[in-house]
Amino acid sequence: MAGHSQFKNIMHRKGRQDAMRSKLFSKLAREITVAAKTGMPDPAMNPRLRLAIQNAKAESMPKDNIQRAINKAAGNDGENYEEVRYEGYGPGGVAVIVEALTDNRNRSASNVRAAFTKAGGSLGETGSVSFMWDRVGEIVYPASAGSADAVMEAAIEAGAEDVESDEENHTIYCAFEAINEVSKGLESALGEASSVKAIWKPQNTVPVDEDRAQSLMKLVGVLEDDDDVQNVYANFEVDEETLAKLSAA
Template identity: 45%
Template sequence: MGRAFEYRKARKMKRWAGMAKAFTKVGREINIAIKEGGPDPDYNPRLRLAIANAKAVNMPKANVDAAIKRATDKDSTNYDEVTFEGYGPHGIAILVEATSDNNNRTVANIRHVFSKYGGSMGVNGSVDYMFSRKGQFRVERGAIKDDLEELELELIDVGLDGMEQDEDEVTFYTAFEDFGRFQQELERRNIEVDSAELVRLPSHTKTLSDDEAEAVIRLIDMLEEDDDVANVFHTMDEGEA
């Protein structure tokens, strides 16, 4: 098993790990969702997803209610969604999604991490074309009562364009534009979603040696430590060999 595979396994196990980081991320999701669509989750699907993600990381209801209250305050902090593009060591393309209330600070921090750990930050559009934006829904295997093969066929009609499964979890993928209606269909079927988000899948990946992968992983880890960073996507192969 290569280092990239071990990284993939570790990242799966630590998804949303770190309680403070997870709560910060969810709180910002709630803030952005309310600014876009209002505070009523019945009429704001993005807020419903943010609340569901809060539940997935065991965020107490009191914290969720407080985050909603803060976001509806006219003097609340406004967060902008921003992306950064660049290259890591060994030619690995990296795309960073962040939520920031101070863009100058975030730009400086991200640029510093790229530079310090062997990468270089590029201009907008330099690597974005290498990724496809997809909806990703993670569901515990036990939450699906229907026959999975039959369900897969039925969900194609509402935008399913890929599915992965293991003994614990099923992951559904949709096109970016089908994210909302797919979410509504899972809600209609009473399928509880562990987490739902928009991700960027690479159109191609590059295989590295263990030592090379180690350098890329170090850069990714340091980017993910920044409080403003929501997601980091890359073109390093994380295959099982």
């Protein structure tokens, strides 16, 4: 399991997600607004908007909040957000990709650069690390959706490329261009997914020790606390013993 996913699970168990629910809703609303502005405000006609709404519902975002975000786009209200990607290296030479939606590129770049520098890393140029990653679709179902074999069969039928199953989830990967088609096929077979989104999947991971893992956890946390940052990806791997220590800390 990639380090970023591991730390997501740790943060969830520590109650971090509940403490940041308001911030989470704000980021989900921003994605919905941008998705609605870049295409039709109708999710049936706009795959990106459909996925944004689906992910907002998966996080129990109220319907009124979702509709307000769509209305903001339809009425051309609010800020004009720009999609920006930052790339660099964190502690231990771990590659990091940061995706942001911002109305002020200078502010976002300054905040992201400061986070990297404070963690002992460095921010690079766009393209400096993304060549080590694949842009793919990620569709997640809870373990209760079915057995690993049943989910694998449904994934193959829907046109997915890979499935990883554990005690908590079934994570299905597909080509970036096929997200909408594959997610619809899976929904017919398994019901609505927990999340459907485009991600950066590392081609290889870097093993890190406990000290590096703690530093990386702090870096990821600082970046995700930033209002402009939507997603953070890092290509590190943590062994089970270290993961258990971090979970208990």
